[in-house]
Amino acid sequence: MLTAHSGKRLENNYSLNTVDICPVGALTSTDFRFKMRVWFLKETKSICTSCATGCNTIIGTREDVIYRQTPRENDHVNSCWMCDYGRLNFKFLEAENRLLEPQIRSDGKLIAADWPAAISEASLQLKQFTGNEIAIVASGRMTNEELWLTSQLAKSLGVQWIDIVPRREPGDDILLSEDRNPNTNGARLILGSTSEPGAKLMAIAEAVKSGEIKALVMLKENAMHLGMPVEQLAQLPVFIVMNILAHEATQKATVVLPACGFAEKRGSMINGKGRLQRLNRAARPPGNARDDWEILRDLLQAVGGGDSLSSSDDVFRRISEKAIAQAVAIQARRRAVGRKVHEARKALGVRRD
Template identity: 90%
Template sequence: MPSESSVPLFNVQIDGVWHQFPKGTRVLEACEQAGSYVPRYCYHKKLSSPGNCRMCLIEMGFPRLGPDRKPELGADGKPVINWIPRPQISCAQDVSEGMAVRTNSPLVKECQRGVMEFLLINHPLDCPICDQAGECRLQEFSVDFGNSKSRFLENKVKKPKNVVLGPRVTLDDERCILCSRCIRFCEEIAHDDVLGFVDRGSHTVLTAHPGKRLENNYSLNTVDICPVGALTSTDFRFKMRVWFLKETKSICTSCATGCNTVIGTREDVIYRQTPRENDHVNSCWMCDYGRLNFKYLEAENRLLEPQIRSEGNLIGVDWPMAIAEAARQLKQFAGHEIAIIASGRMTNEELWLTWQLAKSLGVQWIDIVPRRESGDDILLSEDRNPNTNGARVILGSTSEPGAKLMAIAEAVKSGQIKALMILKENTMHLGIPVEELARLPALIAMNVLSNDATQKATVVLPACGFAEKRGSMINGKGRLQRLNRAVRPPGNARDDWEILRDLLQAIGRGDSVSSIEDVFRRLSETVPQFDGLTLSKVGDLGVHILQMEELPPTHPSDEEAIEQAIAVQNARRAVRST
């Protein structure tokens, strides 16, 4: 592939000013880079260009050539342009040498008004009840490029409304402007040819092919790219006006891909999660599984206050008492009698504090729970832990993350382990009966939701979910990325890193760190891969810090142990689902 410097540059005149653009640049994109915005509906830079909406019409011309086949120059010394009589679409045309473009001429404005008038002829006046209101291109372009009033006196064509295309997408055909973005997305990105147009003329409608439904794992991306309110998210439909939402840049933590996201919230409630463009990670898409995986933050079994076990029952206490009791229980035992089950869902900062805690107690039994499920060749990773690589470089283990898990389970069963810390995990992944866990002298559980471990624990520490805290993670390709707090945690739940810091201090081994930035700074001083970095330097798009091909291959014995742990998980899930 040629380097960027080897790509030839073409001289292009846009609205009277000459610019240079690399070969292969679309005229529409060149205009935007030059500061002349060209409206568009069907065009999307990650999809093919059908040129069917005609909203991006511009005037185009080329230098007039003299008898010597060289451009004729005017009195100002610049080439004289021969303008093509008819307007041209800018979305499907690449720039070429000497090309001239007009984006705001009287002809272009007349074309834009005409296209808008045709699009609005049969469009319903649904703006007051439409979910797209506030981020609708049809609304915006109607004001910027359309007429102030309608000349249409006939009856509008009626089309189907509230059409269920699939389990997560609802269609209003009257609003559809036939841009075909959703059709092209399903064909080109999701590889699921399920949508198409039927009928002709003003009666054309969008629909699913006979016998098919829009139910692939990327269906909600069609809602994102729909420029109007035709395709809506069934989950978000009629729940909140978008202008009330506070948007927070973050990342998805449902698998190792780490798709960049925007979390939409109001008054500490998450209403939606949408993809954020990052060509290094997820382009501008995300899967439905990750997008909707935030409902558990409001689950009924959410842990809201710290608890300690007294006379066989869990009782609510304040944080100082819970931390002191957890520290007291841990200090009763030698390092070889303690095990820590951490999580690949924890941030780098939390994993580093966990590692410091393990070193302070002399703990050798420390690992995370591996999660592997079927993925795809688009975005969904087989590794459902978002930060396996963080655990790999921070926890200091010579074995692969997850390889010690079954050995820890056996040590618990045999009585060798007397104190067990379970951080953001469920005991079902250990294959240990709940009754055996209940016999442990010390079982300290930090989690978001109540589960087997928290119900039998001697100390329960309520923690934060992914959208309630800040931190960083390393995705499956070695890219360090930030997640940010979008909502506050409910009740008395606390940020995970604060819990671990206080516990480390209560044991008598921790230094004072007052912010997540302090923790990251300590992390960067002790883990080579983070050297020289700060959270602010990571930025919104992340930085690549880990070359996956340089990592040593997984030892066969580690892989066998991980597969055994995953088999135990699957067996437990099968039992619970029956």
């Protein structure tokens, strides 16, 4: 008989790890028990996106349904453990309010559209305005590849108003980080922000309220959580939303672009300790939802700012090339400074001991 210590309950954010280490399978998870035979599952190596730790995981699926998420050993990140919060945080991918089709506002109503029409409409709407009339709110839940394409979109449109939404909640000094965005470091690096995440959000909200911003692009975030009431969103000439789930704000969008969840796409993220890690696709998205990077690539090309990119790996190579070029430039500047210091010392007759 298995039981907890007298007077104690096995009730904490790491209790499901006992299921993983039980040598005989006597301990089972009520969330997974009797739902699927383990040997029928397709196992995909990936990472948890519930916080900045980025625990390495194995996602168990069958026929594009996610049945469980378990820890994968990586001594540099999470050893062989993960918290229950991250382990169980995938049910939203099958929510009833999942966005399944692109939509365009016509005669005051959102109607279903195909992808070429939705991308074309979004592009036409954005090109009506100058860069200082457009704001982009991205997400620390996006991959490096998606963030790079977002930065290129902002550059092509001349957008200066761009930021991500910070998520801070209590951590536990074990694995659960206070930073609930999995890719804050990637966003900082790729978007080139010199300020803290979220520093521009209040100004963006005020500019929307005053009418200074006429086009708002929300990527994987809810504008209402940023202090923008639905009445203000309804007054925006252009409100483009790329997201997974429908909510009150999406009902006011001029274009809706249904995207993928973390288990439905490939990409990379940089965790809280600066480790680059890979996200892998374990299931196909439902309906007509598309991979985020493809949506952003097509939108970038439609506004006239992109060339052919056939995969997220192509985008990663672009990021790598830029990072290498930056590193070379930094080294060149350091060498130039070193030469100037050497020449100055020589001119002054200063000797190095």
